[in-house]
Each structure stands twice: as C-alpha cells, then as structure tokens.
Amino acid sequence: MVYNGDEVSALVVDFGSYTTRAGYAGEDCPRVVCPSFYGYTEQGESSANGHANGGGDEEDVNMDGGGTNGVGGKKGRKYYVGDDGVGVWRAGMEVGNFMQDGIVNEPEPASQLLHHILHNRLSVDPKEHPLMITEPAWNTPKAREMIAQMAFEGEEVPAMYFGSAGVLSAFAAGKPTALVLDVGYANSSAIPVVDGYALRAGTMRQPLAGQLLTSQIHSNFTHSTSSRPFPLSLLPRHLIAKREPSPLDSTEMRQPKPVLRDDRLGSTTASWRSWGENSVVEAWKEACAEVVNVRGYDLASATSLPVVNYELPDGYSKAWGEERYRFSEMLFDPKNYFDQSIEPPASLRLAQSSDHSHSLKDLVSLSQLVHDSIMSCDVDVRAALLQNIVVVGNGAGIKGLTERLDMELARLMPSQKIKIHSPTVPFEKRYAGWLGGSILASLGSFHQLWVTKDEYEEHGPQIIHQRCK
C-alpha cells in the first residue's frame, strides 16, 4: 500500500498536571503543549480592568458558556486558557489548575482548554477526528465520564478512547511489559505494565515530584540563608520594567534592584504572583538541577561539584553550586532532605495514605517506590519488570536521575538484574504518554477499540469502562 491506509487522522490529547499535550496520532511530537494552569476573572470587573491595563489579546479565549456550566458562586467567571491564558498578565486574574492528583478535576476550564486546543491551536473540526485521551492508572470513573461527556457532547467527536498513561509510556518505549516510573509534576508514580495492562495492585504514587521540589526551592530562595544575606525576589519578567545588567565576573553577592512595573503590581493577585514565582523556579530547576549520581549528597563533596551560571529574571546572577544538588536529593532521600516545616502546596496536602499511595507524611524515595511496586506484583513477572524499567516524565530529565536510580535499586536488590530504559530525546521523556497514544491510535489493529458516539449514546458511560480496561 502506497499510503498508510490505517490512518484515521485521530487526535491525541494528554492532560498533565503541569502541561497539556495535543497533536495528531502518528506523529512523533505533540503539536500543542500548553500549561494546564488557567487564569480566571470575575466577569464584571474583567471588562473594565482587563482592557484598561492592556493585559494582552483575548481573541483565543472562549467566552461562550463561560458561566453557563459553572457551579454555584462561579457564575460570571471568565477563563483564560492555553499559552496566552495564564502566561499573560491580566489585572485581577487568579490562577488555578484543573488537575488534582493527576486527574482532571474541574470540568469547566478543562473543557475550555480542550475547545481552545482543538479549534484555535490545531484548527480542526472535531467531528471528523476520533479522540484519544490519556488518563492516569488511578483515574476515577467520575473523571472519565466527565471527560467523555466533554468530548462527545461538547466537541461532538465521532469516537474516543481512554489510554492508560503508564501503558502508553511503555508502548512509547516499545515494551509490552515494563515498570513505568513517571516523575511528573504533582505525582511520581510507579506502574507495572504486563502485556499491555497496568496492574492495579502494583500501582504506587506519591506527591514527591516536581511541584514539591519547586515549593522547597521556592521557600529556600525567598528566605535569606547563611551564604546569602538577602531573600531573592523571584519576580517574573511580567512585573519587571528594567534591570541592570549584572557583570559576569563579579564574585561579590549583591541584591538586584530592578525597576518594577508599578502599574501592574497593584492589581496582581496573590495566586498569579505565586504562579509567576514558581515558573521562575521551574525554569531555574530545569536549567540547573542535577542529582548526585554516584553517592549520596553531602555538603563537603557537593561544593566540589561543577557549577553553572544562571541569571534569574530580576537580575540576580550567580554561579550555582551545591544548590543544584541539595534539593533534588529529596527525590532519593525524603527523610533527610524534605523539609516538613515548609508549607507544601495545598493540592499536595490532599494526598491520602493508602496501599497504593503515600501522603506527604510518609514519603519514600523513588527507588523504594519502584521496589514496593515490583514487590506487590506476582513473583513470576517481577524479573521481567526489573529488566524493563522505563523512566519518563519531566522529572526524568533531571540529569543523573536515571543513573542514581539504577544504583539505588542495585543496592536494594543486589541479587537481581536491573535494566533501566529512559528515552534519550528530551521530549520523548516528557511526552512519553502522548507519544504512546500517538502510536496506538495510528495502528490499524486498534480501530475496533474506539468507543463511537452512537455506542456512547446507546449504552451511556458504561461502555467506556467496559472498553477501556
């Protein structure tokens, strides 16, 4: 066949805690990556202040039905989604995240984002394209039904399917049987996948991931320390009018004095400010953070590790040394490096302790998480899982994490042969779930599994639970 006749031009949307990915099935990279954060203003004041302060273009924002589906007091709320949503400063705009514990929690902004992606970013007619949505292994039936309703009734897609993110990540690595360690934003999870099925018994998750790491770093940066007598402002670029160039060769520590945008400062909400500061920390983390991969972290040896020059948006510049290693050590030693006294983000505090999840009180290291996950599986599949550990997620991009994990696991189970696979291309690591969905939805052998619109109308949401197992 000249042309791949299996192609049905499906779309794949992968809702994540930090970003949402979307694109065409069969491609190797998502076309759209936009934040899962959304901004909102109450309808009355936005028309006055939003335009007066020149908050940015609002063409892409869907205004229809903004308040019609809202619950209770949310009447008249206006959402700003996508790249131009939260990333653009608007007066009085609050910031929220529709994801909670990796699950789509708020239908309204989620549907707005889906609409924005399909119509404004991909510019497709959703009636023509079946839709593949990824979900975490611990997704609730309620969330599933909500998304199905969003897709079938809101966007009128002809067919859809829910792919388990763990399974899809394993597919992206080309493995039907694997243990997928996903170090994401809200959660890090270990999911055993056997023959393309995620085992519920072995699924483990805990809120020890990017968001917690960011909050720890944020707290450290905004307090003065022994080596730095002043706190860092962590101001995002949106609030800075002008800053002095910092000389590269200066070794003395000085507090930056940027010229701030006083017109914006007054009407900036606390949630947007916090989001902006966290984005600064995220950027720093992505550029600088590393995991000590041979032995554990200690201050004496960390000072001799390589340093990196990095400048924060407010002009604070430094050759960063041991900070690069100190915080990320938390991933492998939460007992000693997770500071309980620092207030963790509110959404993470909701995490409950159970057989399959840890709360903030009893965090374990990533290696222990993998170990526990494998040990709760059947003996006969353990060896196969150990030899197919797939590390994905944004956290997997932290340099040295894979090597450290390998070492820690070898220490936990010295008698076992352990093999860790992590994609080398950064976006394959970050968007492994999306990539697996893209592969699956473009396979000719998959098309019988689509849940079509008329099936959904005939059987109701039950058909989804039955088909997507």
Added chain:
Amino acid sequence: MSSSDVRAILDLPHASSSSAAAGPSRKASQQIKRPEGISREVFALMGNNAASIMPSYPSAARYKARPVPSSQKTRWEWSAFNPMPSEERPQVLHHWRKSVGGDPAPPREEYFATFNSSGPSVMQFSQMEYDQHLKDSDWTQQETSYLFALLQEYDLRFVVAADRYAYTDTSVPGATKRRTVEEIKDRYYTICRRLIRTRTALDPQAQQQLLQAYTFDKCNAADTTARETKRKQYASELFHLTAAEIAEEESLYLEVKRIEQNEKRYRADRDALLRSVMGLDSGVVNLDQANSEGVVGDIIDAGVWTQADDQNKKRKRLEEETNATPSTVSASTMPKKARESAAFDVAHCIHRSAAASESTYALGRHPAHVPAFLRSSKIPIPKQNASIRITELLSELGISAHRLVMPTRENIEIFDSLLAAAGGLIDMKRQVDRVEQEVRTLKAQLPGYIPPVAGRVSRIIAGSSRSGC
C-alpha cells in the same frame, strides 16, 4: 545408429508404419527426443544423456516492456468506514482511500476486521457438566462463571485477571472478593482437567497429553508440600538476599563444583587402578557412586581370603552360627534392624559372606562391595611351603587337592579343615623326623664322645623344647 538415422542421412522419407510397428512403444520410451536446435550428429555424440545446456540465441534477447500508461485516473478520496463491520453501526471513522477510474472506492471494511485476532480460547462448560463434575465447596457457580468471563476477557492472562478480580457476591452485598493467582489457576485447571476426562475423546493419547498440560499443583492451607505456592515463596525470598549472602552462596557453589570435580577424578583413578589390578574380578565395570565406596575393602578382602589363618576362620564360623540361629541370646541385644535382617536371612536361606561382616580396619571404614563370584573359584589352596607334600598326602588319601566336585559351603569348610589338618600333620612329621635325626646322630657320637659346639647345643635344646610343646 538406427534406421531412422540412416534415412535421415540418405534424405529418405520416414519409415512406413509397418516397419515401425514392431516396437513403437519401446522406441518411444527408450529414445529421448532430440531437442530443437541440436543437430542429429551432435545429439548422437551425447549418448543417453540429455543436453543440460540449451543453446541460446542472442537475437532472442528481450527488452523491458515499456510501461503502458493506464487510461484510468487515480484519485484519493475521503471515505467513511466502520471499524467493526460485524456490528450494524453508522460509519464513523474516515480515512483517505485510493480510487481508480472515477468509481468510488469499494468499501473494504473487512480490512480492519483481519486485525480482530483473539487470544487462546477459554474452555466452556454446560450447566449439566457443572452440576455433575465441577462443583467445589469454595466456589459458587456464579463466581466460576465470573472467573471464566474474566479469563475470556483477558485472554487467559492469569496475572492480569487476578489483578482485576473483584467478585461481588450477591449474598454478601458490598463486599468484593479477591483471589490469588494460584487460586484462579487451580480452579481453572481443575475444571479443564475434569472436563477433558469426562468428555469422550477421539484420541486418548491426545487426551492424556492435554491432561498433562493442565496439571497444576497448588497449595491449599493444609497441604504445605504442594509445589506452586512453595516455588513462589522460595522465589520471592531470593529477591531480598543481601550482598554478603550472595557472595557466600556463590563461594559455596564454587566449592561444591570443585569437590564434585575432585570426586570424579579420584573415582576414575581408583576404578582404573582396580580394573588393572583385578580385572573383571573387581566387579568394577561401570561403577557408579553408590556402590563404589567399598572397593578398597574388597581388595583387602580378596587378599585375606587366601591367607586366612585358623583363628580367623574359627571366628567367622562362630559368627555364621550365631547368624543362623537368631533366637540365641545375642538376638535380643542386637538392634532391631540387625535382628530383622538376620531373620530375613534365615527365612530365605541367605548366608552372609564371612568377609562382609568382617570388621578389619579397611572394611570397617568402607561398606564392602563384594562382587558376585562362584564359590568353586574360591576353593582354598594349600599353603605355599607345604603345598607339594599336602598334595601328595591328599592323593594318598584319594582326594584331589584342586578339584572339589561339590563345592558347597559345608564341603569347602570341611576341605579347608582337612587342608589345615594335613598341614599340621606334615609339620608335625617334619619335626618328628628332625628330632629323630638328632637323636640318631647323638647316639652315633656317644661311643667316641666329642663335646658339642655351643651353638649346636642350643639348637638341640630349642628343638627339644619345641617338640615338647
């Protein structure tokens, strides 16, 4: 050269049917048809062999055909299809199809149906079969049906089925029941075995093979010897060996291998030695480890046999008597096992070889291996120094010293004692002769007294004292 050849040379027409009528069938079968393009003379030179290479003519070379452009137009069209042709549903998925000649592409929905492969088939049973054979106290029929549906759904992947197992018993509302992989396998395989046994089979051998294939040995609470649970328990224990334990295990394994190798070498050496010394008599033909231990003792035993002195024999005989009469005092003091074996020996007329119970140093350490032998081959022979005279003595009595007509145990014993008595007699006679000679000499010396030499007197005294004994 045949007549047809002559005709061909002379340019005569072919022979009439009358001359060829004698044997047309014979000719046709024997003569190989001359291929076109080979002259008659060349063909005749080839004899019976057919030409293996056909002549080729360069003029016959053909060129690649020029492609003929089709008059029909080809275009791609966006066509709808139904991924599941078996179900009556509207066509919901679209893809690009190539259509030739302006006609719309014929629906090819069976194309995707070819991917609809199913896994291994799950055995089915009827209600009657269940009532007759498949009842189990631990499983209700509803649960069994649930299990079979689950196995069908997951294509007999027991690990996945066990993970998804959540049976809600109607009698106990709200509670979901879980089963282990072993329980599920046990139930399924038990049902399979019963069904195979009860259903009439066309091929009993195939039926047996199937039964073998469905063997599953599970452990229930009472039976701790069952294999499957034990195996998993052992396997899971292996996951948590410490590094020290692994090192120890490895060194032990090496040690065992080394010992085994040494053992093998020693045994080979010993067997070679034994065979070269004793030949077939050694009983070492293809010796395995079990009975090789006593071979050294056997050599000594064989040596002892010929040189056995009276003392030893007496003791042996005594032992045999006690063995033959187990009801004597010694029987009660003997350990139970020995007593039993003695009774067994009496009952079956077994006489233990004296050598076997002999406790010489070598025998005590090595349980004796006594090869089977004919008693006649072990007839005692007279002592070396007196053998000629004993033989003479025996021949005087009319007894052959080398051939015992009935070499029974008693006869050999009698013969043995006879030899001993003869030996004693000859010894005695020799002494008597010598003393008489001495006396005679002394008497002859008495008239003309010559004082004897000192050494001589002592010898006489020694001789007389010996005779006195």
